[in-house]
Amino acid sequence: MSALVSTPRRAPRIGLKQIALGVLLVGLGAVAALAMVREGRRATAPVSNSATLEGGAFAGHPQRAALTPEEENYAAALWPIHAQIKTSAVQMTFAGLSYKMGDIDRTAMKDRVAPLTKVFRDARSEASRLEVPASLQKQHEQFLGALKLYEAASVEMVKIARDGKEEHLVEAQKMSYAASEDTLRVGDALWPGEYKPN
Amino acid sequence: MKKLVGAVTIALAAYGALGAATAQAQNCSVWLVESSRFMNVPFGAFMPDRAYVPGSNSPNNSINTVDLPVNVGVIKCGKELILYDSGWKQTDYFKMTGTEHAAPLPDQLKMLGFSANDVTKIVVGHGHWDHAGQLMDFPNAVLYIQKEELKGIEWALNYPNQRISAVNTSPGGCMRTPACGYPPKTLDEIYGKVLSGKAVLVEGEMEVIPGVKIHPAFRAHTAGSQLLEVPTSIGKLVFGSDAYSSWEAIRDWMIANPQQTDTVQQFLAYEKCYKITGGYQNCVAAHEPLSYTDKYPLTKNSWIGINGSRMAEIALASGERSRKP
Numbered sequence: 001m002s003a004l005v006s007t008p009r010r011a012p013r014i015g016l017k018q019i020a021l022g023v024l025l026v027g028l029g030a031v032a033a034l035a036m037v038r039e040g041r042r043a044t045a046p047v048s049n050s051a052t053l054e055g056g057a058f059a060g061h062p063q064r065a066a067l068t069p070e071e072e073n074y075a076a077a078l079w080p081i082h083a084q085i086k087t088s089a090v091q092m093t094f095a096g097l098s099y100k101m102g103d104i105d106r107t108a109m110k111d112r113v114a115p116l117t118k119v120f121r122d123a124r125s126e127a128s129r130l131e132v133p134a135s136l137q138k139q140h141e142q143f144l145g146a147l148k149l150y151e152a153a154s155v156e157m158v159k160i161a162r163d164g165k166e167e168h169l170v171e172a173q174k175m176s177y178a179a180s181e182d183t184l185r186v187g188d189a190l191w192p193g194e195y196k197p198n
Numbered sequence: 199m200k201k202l203v204g205a206v207t208i209a210l211a212a213y214g215a216l217g218a219a220t221a222q223a224q225n226c227s228v229w230l231v232e233s234s235r236f237m238n239v240p241f242g243a244f245m246p247d248r249a250y251v252p253g254s255n256s257p258n259n260s261i262n263t264v265d266l267p268v269n270v271g272v273i274k275c276g277k278e279l280i281l282y283d284s285g286w287k288q289t290d291y292f293k294m295t296g297t298e299h300a301a302p303l304p305d306q307l308k309m310l311g312f313s314a315n316d317v318t319k320i321v322v323g324h325g326h327w328d329h330a331g332q333l334m335d336f337p338n339a340v341l342y343i344q345k346e347e348l349k350g351i352e353w354a355l356n357y358p359n360q361r362i363s364a365v366n367t368s369p370g371g372c373m374r375t376p377a378c379g380y381p382p383k384t385l386d387e388i389y390g391k392v393l394s395g396k397a398v399l400v401e402g403e404m405e406v407i408p409g410v411k412i413h414p415a416f417r418a419h420t421a422g423s424q425l426l427e428v429p430t431s432i433g434k435l436v437f438g439s440d441a442y443s444s445w446e447a448i449r450d451w452m453i454a455n456p457q458q459t460d461t462v463q464q465f466l467a468y469e470k471c472y473k474i475t476g477g478y479q480n481c482v483a484a485h486e487p488l489s490y491t492d493k494y495p496l497t498k499n500s501w502i503g504i505n506g507s508r509m510a511e512i513a514l515a516s517g518e519r520s521r522k523p
């Protein structure tokens with residue numbers, strides 16, 4: 001309620017206090033301008049994995065260097081590929097899980113996994129056509145490498161349909177796991193808020 | 199439940215049944231370990247009923263942000279060393295914005311005098327990345343996860359509407375879809391346990407060892423959430439992972455951390471703890487902000503461990519030495 005209470009108006013009068021306040025405001029403005037210039041410089045710096053990550057996950061105030069417009073464009077273009085790949089990777093894992101749980105036989109597993117080889121290959125082809133800022137070349141290579149690993153994992157997995165040897169699944173899981181780590185590395189640079197506390 | 203995993207499950211279930219027939223339930227020793235802490239989380243995002251209202255004098259609405267620990271239970275019953283949840287491992291590439299005091303679980307166990315190789319079983323309350331990580335760091339441990347949890351993920355993953363199926367739906371944010379919270383890496387770790395023959399896909403209730411019981415709490419946080427009942431010298435404890443995200447929520451009957459939660463099922467999971475333990479004091483919460491303080495009495499016997507993470511000694515079985523420095 002107090003905010004609604006009005007106070008009588010007084011005629012404006014410029015005194016020492018007001019002058020001091022004015023000087024203070026000008027000073028603050030200068031500091032803010034300087035900070036903006038500095039931030040502008042920081043924004044053009046390459047994104048690195050060692051960027052400071054502070055602030056609450058829910059709070060929405062991560063304190064890290066912003067991506068440049070070129071980097072933003074790259075991140076935005078890569079996102080749908082990344083999202084598709086995550087889903088496909090999990091589908092591949094679940095094909096293996098379903099087989100191990102006895103819910104499907106190895107032929108059915110092959111039917112589920114074999115199409116994913118093309119998905120990973122096409123994704124790599126699509127990603128390799130993206131315009132990559134020099135500052136994100138490392139992440140780009142990591143992402144392409146991860147796609148190659150996923151593709152190789154899918155090829156390895158379907159071999160079990162031929163000879164029934166479970167070593168293929170173990171080998172494929174190792175590749176898939178390594179790929180999942182690499183996509184996290186890329187995600188850490190491009191989409192730091194990708195995963196939330198659950 | 200067929201083939202290899204089924205065989206593992208059946209074999210272990212049979213072993214459990216045999217054990218139950220020949221061995222008496224014994225009291226277990228229990229510690230709580232903070233895997234990491236999510237800092238400055240708006241209270242209302244964690245518990246809607248506790249949302250901050252500027253200027254409010256209500257104790258329920260006067261706290262702006264809270265720090266959420268990620269708690270892991272360490273349970274020693276005779277020669278069995280059981281983890282309830284396995285936290286997550288912070289790495290150079292997976293830091294999780296807003297996290298502090300992260301520490302690798304094997305190193306934390308070392309502080310308690312255990313080796314990662316000593317861990318015989320890991321019961322995960324659910325499969326989210328911050329509760330089912332680090333599995334590969336415990337090579338001898340058998341993983342216990344509800345089959346319903348895996349079915350729930352797969353169902354969401356294959357659902358035709360992307361609002362449901364998406365692992366993550368937009369840059370910079372996981373939108374709480376049912377498939378959200380399960381990164382490929384976490385699922386590959388679970389799959390790795392299955393491949394190595396060290397996984398039990400639990401279907402509903404199960405006695406892991408005499409007196410230590412899994413209770414299903416389906417949809418109390420995720421599709422296949424599960425609780426763990428543990429007998430101790432201070433009475434029975436019930437671990438709840440994110441079905442029991444907040445101990446205050448159990449005490450005050452409020453929902454907490456509502457992700458893919460059916461809130462009625464979450465309340466039924468709370469009720470389970472009341473029924474098993476006779477109240478709310480012995481319910482062990484995964485993210486209770488008051489953990490390791492006098493305000494959450496069960497966890498007050500605490501100390502600081504690696505990287506500022508905290509630990510608590512909850513109960514000691516007869517003859518068990520204290521691990522508190």
